[in-house]
Amino acid sequence: MMKNIKSIISVFSFLFLLASCNDKKVETEEHTEEENKTEVALTEAQFKTVGIVTGRLENRNLNTIIKANGYTTVPPQNMANISTLISGVVKDIYVLEGTFVTKGKTLATIQNLEVVEMLEDYKSATANIEYLQLEYNRQKTLSDENVNPRKVFQEVKSKLAVERARAQASKTKLQALNVSLNSSSSLIPIVSPISGYVGKISVTKGAFAETGTTLFEVVDNSQMHLDLNVYEKDLGTISVGQTIDFILTNQGKKTIKATIFGINKSFSNESKTVAVHAKINANDAKGLISGMYVSANININNSTVPALPKDAVVKDGEKYFVFIQEEHHEEPKKAKAEEAHEHKEGEAHSEHEEGEEEEHNEVHFEAVEVIIGTTDLGYTEVKFVKEIPANAKIVVKGAFYLLSAMKGGGEHVH
Numbered sequence: 327m328m329k330n331i332k333s334i335i336s337v338f339s340f341l342f343l344l345a346s347c348n349d350k351k352v353e354t355e356e357h358t359e360e361e362n363k364t365e366v367a368l369t370e371a372q373f374k375t376v377g378i379v380t381g382r383l384e385n386r387n388l389n390t391i392i393k394a395n396g397y398t399t400v401p402p403q404n405m406a407n408i409s410t411l412i413s414g415v416v417k418d419i420y421v422l423e424g425t426f427v428t429k430g431k432t433l434a435t436i437q438n439l440e441v442v443e444m445l446e447d448y449k450s451a452t453a454n455i456e457y458l459q460l461e462y463n464r465q466k467t468l469s470d471e472n473v474n475p476r477k478v479f480q481e482v483k484s485k486l487a488v489e490r491a492r493a494q495a496s497k498t499k500l501q502a503l504n505v506s507l508n509s510s511s512s513l514i515p516i517v518s519p520i521s522g523y524v525g526k527i528s529v530t531k532g533a534f535a536e537t538g539t540t541l542f543e544v545v546d547n548s549q550m551h552l553d554l555n556v557y558e559k560d561l562g563t564i565s566v567g568q569t570i571d572f573i574l575t576n577q578g579k580k581t582i583k584a585t586i587f588g589i590n591k592s593f594s595n596e597s598k599t600v601a602v603h604a605k606i607n608a609n610d611a612k613g614l615i616s617g618m619y620v621s622a623n624i625n626i627n628n629s630t631v632p633a634l635p636k637d638a639v640v641k642d643g644e645k646y647f648v649f650i651q652e653e654h655h656e657e658p659k660k661a662k663a664e665e666a667h668e669h670k671e672g673e674a675h676s677e678h679e680e681g682e683e684e685e686h687n688e689v690h691f692e693a694v695e696v697i698i699g700t701t702d703l704g705y706t707e708v709k710f711v712k713e714i715p716a717n718a719k720i721v722v723k724g725a726f727y728l729l730s731a732m733k734g735g736g737e738h739v740h
Contacts, residue, residue: 451493522546
């Protein structure tokens with residue numbers, strides 16, 4: 327009896343161990359299948375809803391780049407902070423902010439009675455010069471003929487020189503104030519030294535304008551510069567003459583180009599960055615204003631490489647993938663169309679049947695590993711780990727959706 331019981335226990339133990347091994351084998355196979363899963367399928371309805379778009383691998387002229395941030399600026403010679411050399415009361419203002427003015431345009435007038443004295447000094451000196459010039463000529467003749475003492479001639483000559491100096495000094499002052507030498511007014515015109523757009527106006531009519539205080543700002547943005555902050559680690563690869571690309575949303579996402587003309591030789595504050603200065607191409611400078619934030623690409627070198635739109639490449643873990651539409655699944659409707667011809671003539675499908683066709687027809691995609699390189703202006707350099715067909719249809723829109731569907735265990739994502 328005991329012998330029979332032991333035999334039965336041995337049989338059950340063997341069966342239990344066998345079942346455990348089979349479970350482990352199935353679990354291992356399922357885990358391996360999950361790890362190796364690289365395909366995903368969508369129904370036609372999902373394909374249309376997601377808006378999957380395919381394209382081909384392209385050869386693109388991409389640059390090795392360094393990314394840097396900065397701001398647009400106006401060259402110093404194209405910006406004027408206008409003040410007055412002599413204080414006074416603002417009598418009139420002739421411009422508004424944002425208006426275009428030409429070089430020499432009067433922006434405002436300031437009244438100061440000292441100007442009247444300057445004009446009187448100038449006119450008095452010029453009148454004296456006329457008299458003394460005649461006297462000088464007469465005394466020179468008399469001196470040459472030894473009629474009058476030489477001393478009298480020297481005195482006239484000295485007075486003439488003093489008046490000429492006084493007239494020149496008054497003339498220089500009046501010209502610096504942009505006052506006409508023929509004027510008799512106490513008004514001083516404030517004129518623009520450059521052509522450009524009036525920026526900030528810091529004065530009002532009737533206010534007292536102090537010397538050295540900025541009254542108007544005028545900016546000529548026909549020429550624009552770009553100041554970028556570059557980190558120390560990138561300085562060794564940057565040099566004068568390299569080109570820069572950047573995009574501004576208010577310019578219709580047009581690519582704007584600039585050329586480096588200068589690199590600072592000291593760090594900017596405590597940021598451990600160095601300012602790099604570039605001149606924006608004249609044709610691209612239109613519409614730009616000073617102070618625009620820019621995220622730019624500094625082009626280090628240039629080469630033609632296979633590339634795809636950057637949205638075509640997705641990252642899963644530490645690897646990068648693109649999805650390729652499988653050829654034998656790309657026209658599922660064709661098989662269904664041939665099947666439809668087998669129906670009797672005149673037989674119509676119901677809307678329900680057509681919906682079922684879309685639900686059962688599938689488009690299959692395979693995830694293919696790639697190694698990425700340079701990303702430039704919306705395109706990424708790619709190298710395929712394994713060879714793909716030359717005419718492969720690569721998903722350029724909707725790749726992230728396919729990755730999510732694939733990681734979901736292959737089930738369709740609705």
